[in-house]
Amino acid sequence: MAMTEVSRRFAQHEELITGTEAVAQALRLADVDVMAGYPIRPYDSVMSSVAKMIANGQMDADFIVAESEHSQFEIVKHASATGARVFVGSSGVGWMYAMEAIVVTAALRLPVVALVGNRALDDPGAFGVEHNDALMVRDSGWLLYWVAEGQEALDATLLAYRVAEDARVSLPCALSMDGAFLTHSQHLVLVPEKDLVEAFLPPYDLKKRRFHPDNPISIAPQYNEDWVMETRKQSDAAMRRARGVIAEAYAELKRLTGRGDPDPFVETYRVEDADYVLIGMGTVAMPIKVAVDQLREEGKRVGFLRIKWFRPFPDEELRRLLHGRKGVGVVDRDYSYGSTRHGGAVYNEVRSALYDLEDRPPVIGFIAGLGGREVSVDDVFQIEAKLEQAAAGDLGAESAHWIGVRGPVE
Amino acid sequence: MASGSVDITYRGVFQKILAGNIVKTLVKASRHSGKIGGTISRYSDSPERNGIPAKQFAVIAESQDELHVEMAKYEPDNIRLIAALDDTLAKGHESWAWYGIRPIHLGLREGGALLVVSEHERAKLLEFIPRLPFEWRLAILPGEKSFSGLWVYHDDGTEFRVLGAIARLIPEVVGLEELEKEVGKGPKAEQHLDWLRQGYREVQVGTVPAGVGAPNTYEPVKLPEWTEMAEAIIVPAAPRGGRQEAFKKFTTRSERPVIDFDVCTQCKQCFVECPDSVFELTPEGYYNPEYEACCGCGICAEVCPVDDCIVMVDELAFADNRDLYEEWKADRAAYRQFFQGLLERERVTARSSRRKVSA
Structure with missing residues (x-):
């Protein structure tokens, strides 16, 4: 394992890992609190990676295996509202099955980070990559990122938490990774130590939006035509602000890791x-x-x-x-x-x-x-x-x- | 001849079919004089809950443009007449969101008519109906409120009597002749025409001058801009041990539970069964209803095992939501007199009276 000095302060070491394992490494480094899983290829290899790290004592998180994708996304939505940093994911028709929970997560501005292992929608039953699954939410207020390689899988996961949880944005973020070519292929990836991530990623803090008995709020009441358009405008404003936040976060990540493209987008x-x-x-x-x-x-x-x-x-x-x-x-x-x-x-x-x-x-x-x-x-x-x-x-x-x-x- | 809208305000579910039949017949009758129209069932009332104030509208127009301008709204303008099918609605009503209590005649234009189906006198109703800055007409169709539409529609004449009263009040929009033509086409035409003409004859109309009526405390809610609203679809919740201040639903009530604390056994059934957690435990071990939270469902009176302990009393017997337990504690003899007075003078549903009926 080669130690590569990229910046003066932060050490990173090279590993040969799959795209989903790179995501799992980022989850460990981001100290994720709650992860909900339900198996479907190709996203599901991240489940076993995280489970292994928890079992090995390398990571401390609640790992909840749901009975369906819909429950899986509901679990993290609620956990996120209580102030937990969460992770979730799915693929193809599994992502579709969770759609009701997925769209409300965006409407409620909860910074859930999800991995979409891109997979063809049924039918026929197929598991090769197509991007239609993740694209189904393109109008709903999810931040959407398409990853191309293993290193980027790790970096983009850290970036996703920082952008999604930023109070100016507060929107969920889905990372798309091509089934097979990225989820199941091993790439050479530089894995940073925790100190780099602690410098990059502030703690998740919902402040007055935190769902807690000491902070009596109702989330997601039914409301009518006199209020809905204003909430849509709020989400629109958050998505507009995301551009600046992404640029800011990307510049910082580049500075800390010593890698990245000239343009964040x-x-x-x-x-x-x-x-x-x-x-x-x-x-x-x-x-x-x-x-x-x-x-x-x-x-x-x-x-x-x-x-x-x-x-x-x-x-x-x-x-x-x-x-x-x-x-x-x-x-x-x-x-x-x-x-x-x-x-x-x-x-x-x-x-x-x-x-x-x-x-x-x-x-x-x-x-x-x-x-x-x-x-x-x-x-x-x-x-x-x-x-x-x-x-x-x-x-x-x-x-x-x-x-x-x-x-x-x- | 004129165009205009008719607002039927009613108790949700109980009077839904009744209100629906009235607005439909109004529009179809107006066709006999060459007008066009449509009906609007206020969208936010759906699905209707027991007793909740709800509205349906008949829009009657002389041109497509006139019709289209109203039909793209939740509540049309140009209201010529408002009919309250239950007189307790005279106390005002909350719509389902946070707009506070709206007066029963909100939206009525100058000279317009408020028609109330009631056994009460005009003076009694004006104790509750706020004053307006212009002259309007208050009409009373004598009769009990018809809660006929909950499971099976019970044809008790209210539908046709109300239609007759409307023809009397706004003949320029829809007249008796057109209504007779329309009603005469249906089944049981003879009976229905009798009722129609009866309503036309019996309705009592009087003008209400500007400034006459209860104090008008209504202020339209100023809706916030998106930058002023809490983000992320969050509203304040009831604090721990407290109640939701933003939304009270007591205008759902046509009767309220009143308790004879002298005979109460503190059995707790009302407290346990109340679906809205209305009852507060007093230091003396009684269960005291918080009327601001009570929607008058009557379950407490149903489950109370003691005769004439919890009785349901006509909402128009009360001007406010005052704490009756405190009054009982302060002066039991006076409270006894007050309670007996209710039983003697007001419309009351009580366990003892139900027994008498079934015996």
């Missing part, structure tokens, strides 16, 4: 002088970056932009980074049947964000990697070629292109 890879920019979320970054390198060797000016925070959506960054490009290709690992141009959810958000630009680039949608199908470097070459053609107007109707599907694609 997006990762950019060879974008600066690129004519064509591909966009994606999660582990699709790996083949795309490889393809970008190889295309660069052929003299094509291609770059990659990875959206990390889907909520709040990085529209300012996208406008700043994408104006004037020859073409933007959005690779969605999700579907949105019947949507504008039959594109995915990310495609339509990106395209909408760029609408106000005078020199807006053509935005082309690609659907790839559904149900956990591998996205290969060759697939990315195909995507880039189609992007160039489509941007030049050579492909006719601008309907989203399905990549890697057997049979006709239109």
Whole structure:
């Protein structure tokens, strides 16, 4: 185990662990009080990781195994209201089954941190990655983050607690991790000591919102049309404030760990002088970056932009980074049947964000990697070629292109 | 001819079908003079709880625009008439959120009519109905409140008598002739037309000048801006050992329990069975109802094993929610007189009277 001095004060050591084990390490370091679990692949490997640490005496937390996902999310919602730092998670239709508890958690502004091990929604019964599960809450007030690798899994978990629990935000945060490619693959990860996390993450304090007999409050009363819109506006204001809080927290985490991207909201890879920019979320970054390198060797000016925070959506960054490009290709690992141009959810958000630009680039949608199908470097070459053609107007109707599907694609 | 809205204020569930039939017939009758309309069941009253003040409206218009402007509201404006199907509603009513007690004639326009189904006199009702800055009309349709609609709708004539009274009060909106045409189409038409005309004849109308009536203490609630509201959907709760101050529901009550502490055996049944924890234990071991928290369900009177110990008394016999236990303690002889007076003069539901009926 190599000890790597990253900053003067804080030691970190390297481990070979899966994405979910990296999350579990962050939970130990964040001293989580309550975790509720219910097994479903692929998120559930975090359950065994945490259980093992508790059994080994490395972590002190209440671990409650619920009888269903709905109860699982209700348990942490209530624990969070009493002032406990909590963790929860699920995948695919398990996340769907908990949906009623999930949406009220956001409405009640409780800073629950959840892991979504992204998994295709049934049916068919499948457990490969699709992003539709986490995207189902995109309008509900959850902060949404897409992780691409093991190190980021650990760092983003710490970041999630700090941002979610900040009194200016106080919203739940879901971390999305691609089933298999991140949840079940081991990556080299630098694990910090507790002192770094204590310096980064203040204690969770709900103050006057704490549910306690000494602080008589009613949470979530029924109320009518004269009050609801004001509570919606409060959540809107909190989500707007999240941008500043994320930037602040990310800068601090970078300072303490000595790593991170220039921008808190997006990762950019060879974008600066690129004519064509591909966009994606999660582990699709790996083949795309490889393809970008190889295309660069052929003299094509291609770059990659990875959206990390889907909520709040990085529209300012996208406008700043994408104006004037020859073409933007959005690779969605999700579907949105019947949507504008039959594109995915990310495609339509990106395209909408760029609408106000005078020199807006053509935005082309690609659907790839559904149900956990591998996205290969060759697939990315195909995507880039189609992007160039489509941007030049050579492909006719601008309907989203399905990549890697057997049979006709239109 | 004119357009306008009719507000039927009633006791939830007990009078729901009654109110619904009235507003529906009003709109259908107005069709006979070429008008158009719709009905509104106030959304926040649903699902209705026993006795809770609720509203249904008939909106009658002469054009689509007139109709549409009212039908997109929870409570329409341009109220020509308010009918209170239970006279205890004259004391005002709380809607379900935190707006305080609203006067029964809130929203009534100048010259408009408040129709009350009551056995009481005008002077008695005006003890409770707040004064207004303009002249309005108070109409009384003699009769007992009809709580006919709880399980099976009991056709006791109230529906048609109220319709007849409305035709008398606002003929410019819907007249007797149109109502006769509409009611005459239905089953039991002869009986229903009799009742309709009876209501038209029997309703007693008088004007109430500006400034006459009980003191008007109503102030509209100022709703806070989003920056002023507590965040995260949190409201103050009842403190430990205390009661919720923000929402009292005693306007749900058409009768209140009154206790003869002289015969009370301190058996505790009322305390145990009360669904709203209304009873406070006194130092002497009695159970004293906090009337501000009591919705008048009558369960305490049902479970009390002693004849004429807890009796349910017409809400209009009381001007306030004063503490009767303190009065009993201060002067038992005077309290005895007061209690006997209630039994003799007021509408009372008591265990002894129920026995007499069933015997």
